[in-house]
Each structure stands twice: as structure tokens, then as C-alpha cells.
Amino acid sequence: MPAPQLTQGQQLADDCRQHNPATRQESRQCEIVSLPQLPLQPAGHSPARHHAPHRHDKCDLHQESFCEGGALEFRDISYWLPPSRASWRERLSQARSIAQHSSSDSSSSGSGIAPDAGQPRHKRRGKQLLVAISGAAQPGRLLAVMGPSGAGKTTLLSILAGDRDVLSPSAGSLAGSVLLGGRQRQLAAFRRGTAHVKQDDVLLPTTTPREALAFTAALRLAGRGPAARAARAAAVQGMLAGMALTHCADTLVGEAHDGVKGLSGGERRRLAVAVALLGRPGMALLDEPSSGQDSSTAVQMLSYMKQLITAPDSSSSSRRPPGVLVITLHQPGMELTALLDDLLLLAPGGRCVYAGRWGVALPYFEGRLGLAPPPHTGLAEWLLSLLTAQGHPDSSSSSSSSSSSSSGSSSGSSHWSLDVGSGHASAGSHQQAAAVDLHAAWQAFMAQGSSAAGEVDVHCDARQLAGAKALHKQGSLTVISVVVDSDSEEGDALALSEGEPAQMQESSEEQLAGGAAPVLRAHSQAHDDRQGGSHRSSPTASPPATADAARQWQQCSAAAVPAGSGSGACFWVQVRVLALRSLRWWWRNPAMILSEAAQYFFGVLFLGSCYPRLPAHGQAAAMDRLAALFMWVTVLLVTAPSRALLSWDTERRLLRHELAGGAYGLTPFLVSKLAIGLPLEAALVAAAGSLLYVLLGLQAGAAQFGSFLALSVLCALCASNCGNLLGLVLPGLNAALPALCVGATLLLAFAGFIVQAVPVWWAWMGDASFVTYTYAGLVRNEFEGLALTLPAGAATTTLMAGGAAAAAVDAHTRDALQTALAGLLGTNSSSSSSSSSSLAGLLNASAGWQQGEVVVDGLAVVPGTIRVAFGSVTQLVALLLGFALGSSCLVVACTALLVRWKYR
Numbered sequence: 001m002p003a004p005q006l007t008q009g010q011q012l013a014d015d016c017r018q019h020n021p022a023t024r025q026e027s028r029q030c031e032i033v034s035l036p037q038l039p040l041q042p043a044g045h046s047p048a049r050h051h052a053p054h055r056h057d058k059c060d061l062h063q064e065s066f067c068e069g070g071a072l073e074f075r076d077i078s079y080w081l082p083p084s085r086a087s088w089r090e091r092l093s094q095a096r097s098i099a100q101h102s103s104s105d106s107s108s109s110g111s112g113i114a115p116d117a118g119q120p121r122h123k124r125r126g127k128q129l130l131v132a133i134s135g136a137a138q139p140g141r142l143l144a145v146m147g148p149s150g151a152g153k154t155t156l157l158s159i160l161a162g163d164r165d166v167l168s169p170s171a172g173s174l175a176g177s178v179l180l181g182g183r184q185r186q187l188a189a190f191r192r193g194t195a196h197v198k199q200d201d202v203l204l205p206t207t208t209p210r211e212a213l214a215f216t217a218a219l220r221l222a223g224r225g226p227a228a229r230a231a232r233a234a235a236v237q238g239m240l241a242g243m244a245l246t247h248c249a250d251t252l253v254g255e256a257h258d259g260v261k262g263l264s265g266g267e268r269r270r271l272a273v274a275v276a277l278l279g280r281p282g283m284a285l286l287d288e289p290s291s292g293q294d295s296s297t298a299v300q301m302l303s304y305m306k307q308l309i310t311a312p313d314s315s316s317s318s319r320r321p322p323g324v325l326v327i328t329l330h331q332p333g334m335e336l337t338a339l340l341d342d343l344l345l346l347a348p349g350g351r352c353v354y355a356g357r358w359g360v361a362l363p364y365f366e367g368r369l370g371l372a373p374p375p376h377t378g379l380a381e382w383l384l385s386l387l388t389a390q391g392h393p394d395s396s397s398s399s400s401s402s403s404s405s406s407s408g409s410s411s412g413s414s415h416w417s418l419d420v421g422s423g424h425a426s427a428g429s430h431q432q433a434a435a436v437d438l439h440a441a442w443q444a445f446m447a448q449g450s451s452a453a454g455e456v457d458v459h460c461d462a463r464q465l466a467g468a469k470a471l472h473k474q475g476s477l478t479v480i481s482v483v484v485d486s487d488s489e490e491g492d493a494l495a496l497s498e499g500e501p502a503q504m505q506e507s508s509e510e511q512l513a514g515g516a517a518p519v520l521r522a523h524s525q526a527h528d529d530r531q532g533g534s535h536r537s538s539p540t541a542s543p544p545a546t547a548d549a550a551r552q553w554q555q556c557s558a559a560a561v562p563a564g565s566g567s568g569a570c571f572w573v574q575v576r577v578l579a580l581r582s583l584r585w586w587w588r589n590p591a592m593i594l595s596e597a598a599q600y601f602f603g604v605l606f607l608g609s610c611y612p613r614l615p616a617h618g619q620a621a622a623m624d625r626l627a628a629l630f631m632w633v634t635v636l637l638v639t640a641p642s643r644a645l646l647s648w649d650t651e652r653r654l655l656r657h658e659l660a661g662g663a664y665g666l667t668p669f670l671v672s673k674l675a676i677g678l679p680l681e682a683a684l685v686a687a688a689g690s691l692l693y694v695l696l697g698l699q700a701g702a703a704q705f706g707s708f709l710a711l712s713v714l715c716a717l718c719a720s721n722c723g724n725l726l727g728l729v730l731p732g733l734n735a736a737l738p739a740l741c742v743g744a745t746l747l748l749a750f751a752g753f754i755v756q757a758v759p760v761w762w763a764w765m766g767d768a769s770f771v772t773y774t775y776a777g778l779v780r781n782e783f784e785g786l787a788l789t790l791p792a793g794a795a796t797t798t799l800m801a802g803g804a805a806a807a808a809v810d811a812h813t814r815d816a817l818q819t820a821l822a823g824l825l826g827t828n829s830s831s832s833s834s835s836s837s838s839l840a841g842l843l844n845a846s847a848g849w850q851q852g853e854v855v856v857d858g859l860a861v862v863p864g865t866i867r868v869a870f871g872s873v874t875q876l877v878a879l880l881l882g883f884a885l886g887s888s889c890l891v892v893a894c895t896a897l898l899v900r901w902k903y904r
């Protein structure tokens with residue numbers, strides 16, 4: 001039996017456009033603007049080979065605007081890594097591949113095969129990850145991006161999401177355009193209205209699914225009063241049910257590598273998706289949402305997501321249009337594929353081999369390429385095996401060389417055949433698949449003028465209708481026009497339409513009534529449903545619980561207005577919600593707080609054991625005090641920033657993720673962070689400092705004790721802010737910890753205890769450091785008014801101009817003082833009254849001093865390396881307060897800059 005022919009060409013392209021929702025939507029919803037052609041089209045690119053002329057071509061993806069309800073179109077997206085990222089092996093293979101392509105370009109120029117559109121001719125570009133990918137994600141439809149591991153799905157999704165990680169010039173170079181509703185998109189607004197879920201889950205380990213969703217609901221679902229609160233609770237409940245998380249709603253998320261067992265990997269994944277979708281964004285781009293799920297849970301969650309995002313919402317006052325849902329999938333089962341509307345297939349090397357309706361994929365591969373799936377093999381599984389058989393363009397040259405010829409034969413023809421007689425295409429095999437360059441074949445197909453594999457015409461005679469019918473029943477002919485030859489029998493023609501959509505039958509009857517050759521015209525199920533304003537969902541793939549949950553969610557929107565992916569809450573609500581989460585984090589993360597407390601208390605107990613009750617007699621009385629105070633400063637300087645660094649390690653990813661999605665603002669985040677973190681830090685330091693004060697037996701007196709605590713707490717806050725800065729500016733603990741060690745060493749070295757004669761080129765370090773002022777304050781606070789009894793002669797070695805004396809006396813006076821005291825001690829006078837009047841301020845004739853000892857004002861024995869030559873303890877406390885406030889402002893400013901440059 002002769003095979004019927006599927007005609008493909010301009011007429012088909014027109015037909016496709018006629019039925020292409022993108023085209024209609026574009027003209028209906030968005031004004032068409034003219035823009036210049038792509039400035040960065042890769043060499044060898046030929047725009048004519050792709051769709052209709054690009055009216056909106058634009059390469060600068062940073063200046064596009066958000067248009068809810070429009071299709072997300074991407075045209076000729078090519079992406080290259082920077083050359084620095086490529087290993088020498090990759091550079092070599094790339095050079096070889098360029099050479100090969102340039103020779104094949106010249107040899108194939110007459111064969112009708114289009115040269116590879118995105119080949120890297122640009123010498124300064126590195127490895128190419130995507131090659132001129134074009135397609136569209138339509139509102140109300142679910143687009144699946146499929147391909148083998150490493151094919152570039154994640155990269156493409158990130159580009160579509162406007163992810164800074166891929167769009168920044170340092171990350172790679174990009175060519176092509178992404179349009180929303182036919183217009184340029186404004187990236188910041190687009191990101192706020194889009195849920196982009198990456199492969200790695202970014203969740204706070206100390207939260208539960210219910211709390212995580214409630215947090216998101218509080219920020220994203222605006223509205224006040226009991227009704228809005230109830231609506232938010234309903235939204236959370238609906239999401240928990242829809243994403244199959246009810247059973248673990250109150251289980252901590254946990255973190256495997258911290259040894260805190262919590263949600264399973266699949267549950268974490270579902271929670272990450274649920275959190276992203278709770279704001280009911282107009283656009284959701286989900287990277288492998290079904291990874292780690294069993295097949296039935298995957299179907300349930302996908303079905304729910306689809307209802308939530310792609311169904312139009314007429315219940316809310318805003319009358320939300322259907323959203324766009326794009327997911328990447330690895331190897332979906334048959335039930336899951338029943339939910340897919342459109343498909344974009346990527347072969348290794350980021351080469352597109354199909355972009356169009358899911359239901360037309362099989363006819364395309366069968367009819368055009370002569371490849372057929374083996375019996376009892378799922379379409380997705382088979383397609384992926386075809387792609388795997390293709391191999392990477394860099395790793396093998398055999399397939400590409402043979403493929404050119406094979407695809408050349410098929411691309412040369414404007415007709416492609418499909419054996420519908422048996423209901424299967426002629427036997428395809430993996431060997432055949434390897435021999436066909438699917439990417440070249442797809443390019444050739446596109447070059448013939450079709451905008452997408454959305455519709456095909458079938459020309460057949462009456463006898464072949466049975467085969468066409470079989471294919472139709474298989475679901476292969478989801479969108480098809482059947483032109484029955486004039487000698488065909490009416491009955492057969494109508495038999496094909498039996499039980500099929502009414503539109504198909506009507507069309508057939510119209511044609512028949514007109515006396516012309518009968519034409520049966522059917523549209524994809526999804527297309528018809530969209531036309532009717534309802535949403536298709538497979539009965540098997542839409543469990544009632546899921547539908548109920550979606551309905552529940554939709555009902556809540558009447559009271560609480562979804563704000564897309566971005567935050568709808570006011571500043572103070574954001575601060576409150578964030579502070580509550582922060583508190584919970586501290587509370588549930590005892591390891592973090594306990595490790596910091598352990599550091600402080602270990603330091604205190606160690607110092608207490610080294611200097612139990614500091615003596616007031618002997619030379620050690622002065623030196624031990626100085627050393628103990630210096631070590632306390634060291635403990636403060638090391639402990640506080642360590643905790644800040646560790647907490648940033650968790651928070652950085654979360655902050656970045658949540659800020660990028662616009663969940664809250666930066667200022668509320670910082671206000672809540674400082675409002676919770678700093679008091680906690682202060683409380684810990686105050687507790688540890690009090691214990692130290694008692695253990696060391698420092699100078700008694702409420703004022704001294706208060707000043708000691710104030711200086712310690714302020715020093716810890718400054719140190720904590722330094723940790724915050726390091727955590728913010730440096731990429732991770734690997735860089736931040738060494739930086740902390742180096743910084744602490746420098747600050748301590750020039751604080752006044754270690755380096756006595758500070759070289760002039762290091763003087764600034766001591767002068768600008770809060771550590772210097774803390775140490776000076778602590779020493780002054782302790783020694784001022786303290787009576788120390790020193791052995792005769794010893795004082796001469798320790799007596800130097802210190803503290804206030806350093807400012808008050810010049811070198812000459814100091815020498816005179818020293819000489820006078822030495823003379824005094826040398827005479828071994830037993831009477832303090834004999835001391836010279838110039839020493840009156842330094843010597844204290846207190847009761848109890850012994851023969852051979854001298855009682856001195858403690859400040860007089862402070863070594864001269866106390867660098868601060870001015871001010872009282874109170875002034876130093878005030879100065880440190882300034883340091884703490886200033887460093888907090890610096891943290892805020894740096895965070896703002898960082899977020900502006902790197903996170904948004």
C-alpha cells in the first residue's frame with residue numbers, strides 16, 4: 001500500500017500561523033514594535049532560515065519589560081562560556097570543531113543543508129552551550145524542555161528566567177532575543193513576576209513546610225484583617241495538599257550534611273516548588289521539579305502546578321490571565337507526558353531537535369525522519385534514547401559527518417512521508433538515529449518556513465484513512481489537516497471524524513457540502529480547550545485532591561491578593577515576618593548559638609584559670625592585668641565574626657534567592673537581621689564578660705564594671721559587623737576565614753600590647769582600629785584609680801608614660817619622672833612623705849605597703865604602648881559606639897551595593 005504523504009511547506013506554515021496562539025495573542029494583546037536586527041548574531045547565522053522576520057529582535061536582555069499574560073518567545077538563543085572556563089582539551093576540540101564546520105559549510109553549501117546557525121566563530125568565546133534555540137512558551141500551556149543530561153536545559157531555563165548568573169557578561173556571552181508578549185521585557189519586573197526554581201533547593205533548614213509557606217504567604221499575599229489571614233491559611237493548606245506535603249507539614253526541613261534529618265529529598269523539592277508558586281506567579285520556570293519523586297507524586301504535583309499556573313483565574317477581582325509554565329524534565333513517564341502541551345527537545349551540545357506541540361513530535365520523527373519507537377516504549381523514553389544516540393558534537397565526528405548526508409536527503413524534499421497504514425512509521429532504530437543529524441534535520445525543517453511543529457497536512461486516499469485513523473487514535477495526530485483525495489469515499493472520511501472533536505466533523509461536513517475535496521481539520525486538544533477558555537487536564541493525571549487544592553487556592557485570592565512572585569507586604573510587615581523567622585532560626589539552631597557561647601565561655605574560663613584573682617602586689621599585678629585584658633579582646637575579636645561568617649554562609653544563598661524573586665526588600669532584611677543578631681550577641685558577651693570580671697577580680701566598682709561590659713559589647717558588635725562584611729563581600733567560608741585570621745592578626749598586633757614601637761607605616765592601622773580603642777578603654781578603666789604595690793626597682797622597668805600621662809607629659813618630663821622615681825626607690829626610703837612633689841600624682845602612700853615596695857597609681861605602670869593618648873573611658877565608650885554604628889552602616893551599604901550589582 002502506498003504511503004500517504006504529509007505535505008509540508010509554506011501553505012502549512014500559513015496554516016500553522018493561523019492556528020498558532022502566539023501569533024494571535026501577539027496581535028491581540030501587544031502592540032508590535034520594530035526594532036533593529038540582532039547586533040550580536042553569531043557568524044554564519046541566517047535569519048531568513050528561521051521564523052518570520054524578527055520584528056522585535058534585540059540582544060540586550062537587560063532592558064525588557066514585563067507583560068503578564070503574554071507568551072515568552074525566545075529566538076536564536078546561543079550561549080557561550082567565556083574562554084577562561086574552558087580547559088585546554090575543550091579549546092582544542094573546539095578549534096577542531098570550528099575547522100570541521102568551516103570545511104563542511106563550504107562542501108555542503110550546495111546541498112541545501114543550512115550551516116549550523118550558532119557555531120562559535122567569535123574567537124574570544126569559549127565552549128558553546130546552546131546553539132540558536134528558538135521556541136515559545138504560551139500562556140495556558142505547559143512547555144517541557146527535555147534532553148539528556150548536560151544538553152543545556154538548565155542553561156536555557158536560566159536565560160529565559162533572566163538569571164543574573166548566566167546573563168552577566170563575566171558568566172558567558174549570549175546572542176538571541178527573549179520577548180514577553182512580543183515585547184522587550186523589563187528584567188527586574190520580569191524576575192519579580194516569575195518563579196524560577198533552580199535544581200538546588202534553597203530552604204532554611206530550621207523551618208517546616210507549613211512555616212515556610214506561611215512566611216511566603218505573609219509576604220506575597222497582601223491583605224489585612226481576619227479574612228485575609230484566613231485566606232492565607234487556606235492558600236497554605238491548599239498548597240500543602242496540592243504538593244503532597246500535608247503529611248510532613250510540621251517536619252523540620254533539616255540539612256543532611258549538618259546531620260539534622262528532616263524532609264526527604266523529594267519532599268524538599270516539592271517544598272521548594274511550592275514556596276516559589278505560592279504567590280501564583282504569571283510565569284513559572286522550574287528546573288526538574290519532578291526530580292526525586294515517584295511517578296504518581298510527580299503526576300500529582302505537576303497536575304496541581306499546571307492548574308495553578310496555566311488556568312485563567314476569573315474568581316479574583318484582577319481576572320488573572322493564564323500563566324506560562326516551563327519545566328525541564330529528564331525522563332517522564334507516560335502519565336506525566338499526558339500533561340505536557342508543548343515540547344522543546346535539546347540534543348547534547350545544546351542543539352535543538354524539536355520545538356512544537358507534544359502531540360506532533362511523534363508524527364514529526366516518524367514521518368519526516370523515518371524513526372519509530374519500538375513497541376511498548378514510552379515516547380519520552382524513546383526520544384531521549386534517540387538524543388543520547390546522537391552523542392555530543394565535540395566527542396564524535398562520525399555521526400556528524402554521516403548525518404549531514406542523511407539529513408541532507410530529507411531536508412532536500414519538501415514532502416515527508418509517513419506510513420500510516422500500520423499505525424507506525426517504518427522501523428526506526430538507534431543505529432538509524434545515530435546516523436541522522438536530528439539538529440540539522442530540524443533546522444532544515446524550520447528552513448522550509450514552518451514556525452513550529454504544530455500542525456501537519458495529511459494527503460491520502462480513502463484506503464489510507466484507516467491508517468491515519470489509527471495514528472489519530474494513538475494521539476499522534478494531535479493537530480492535523482487531512483485532505484482526502486476527491487475519489488475517496490465519504491463514509492470513510494466521516495469514519496475518521498467519528499468520536500472526534502465537533503470542530504473536526506463540522507469542518508469535514510462543510511467541505512463535503514461544498515462539493516470540494518473533503519478536508520478534515522482538527523486542532524490539538526489543548527488548543528481547542530484554550531479556545532473554549534477552559535483548561536485541559538488528563539483525568540488520570542488530575543486527582544480530585546489536587547483539583548480541590550487548586551480550587552481552594554483560587555478561592556483565597558478573593559481576600560488576599562496574590563502579588564505574583566514578588567512581595568506585596570509593607571515594610572514593617574516584612575520586618576516582623578523576617579524577624580520572627582530569624583528568631584526561630586536562632587531558637588531552632590542551638591548548634592550555632594551554643595558554639596558561639598562555648599567559644600566565649602571557654603575563653604573566659606581559660607583566662608580565669610590562667611589569672612585567678614589578679615594580684616595587686618608584685619610586678620605581675622600590672623603585667624597580668626594587661627595580658628588578661630588583651631586576651632579578652634582577642635576572644636571578642638575572633639568569636640563574634642566567626643558566628644557572623646557562619647550565619648552568612650546559610651543566609652547568603654537564601655537572601656540571594658529570595659531577593660531575586662522579590663520576596664522582600666533588602667532594608668527590611670537588614671533591619672530584622674541586625675535587630676535580632678546584635679542583641680543576641682550583646683547578651684552573650686555581657687554574660688561571658690561578667691563571669692570574667694569576677695574570675696579575674698578586676699577593679700571593684702559599678703562604674704568600672706559597667707564600662708568594662710560596655711567596651712566589651714561594643715567591641716563584639718564591631719567585630720561581628722566585620723564578620724558580616726567579610727561574609728558579604730567574599731564568596732564563601734574558604735575565602736572569608738583566612739581573611740578573618742589575617743585581619744584579626746593585624747588589628748591585634750597594633751592594638752598597643754604586642755608591638756611597642758609601632759613603625760610609622762603601620763601606625764594608621766592602630767589608629768583606625770576599634771581594637772586599639774577597646775584595649776585602651778579596658779586598660780584605662782582597670783588601671784585608673786587602682787593602687788598597685790610594686791617591689792622597689794621593679795617599677796622603674798615598668799614605669800613609662802602611659803595613658804593620659806603620655807599626652808600630658810613630654811619626653812623630657814617623663815625622663816625626669818623616671819629618674820626621680822628611680823632615685824626614690826634607690827634610696828629605699830621608708831617614708832612616702834619624702835617623695836618629691838612631682839611624683840605626688842603617681843605615688844600613693846597607702847597603708848600596708850612594705851619595706852622595699854612602692855605603691856603607685858596603676859595608670860602609672862601601664863606600658864607606654866597604650867596608643868590612645870586622649871580621652872576618658874567614657875569618651876572611649878562613645879567612640880566605640882560610633883565605630884559600632886558606623887560599621888553597621890557600612891554593612892548596610894555594602895549589602896545594598898552587593899545586592900544591586902550581583903543579586904538583582
Ligand SMILES: Nc1ncnc2c1ncn2[C@@H]1O[C@H](COP(=O)(O)OP(=O)(O)OP(=O)(O)O)[C@@H](O)[C@H]1O
Nearest residue numbers: 081085129147148149150151152153154155156330
Ligand atoms: N560554568 C560552567 N563551566 C563549564 N561548563 C559548564 C558551565 N555551566 C554549564 N556547563 C556545561 O554546559 C552543559 C550544559 O549544562 P546544563 O546544566 O545546562 O545541562 P542540563 O541539560 O541542565 O543537565 P542536567 O539534566 O544534568 O541538569 C554541561 O555540559 C555543563 O557541563
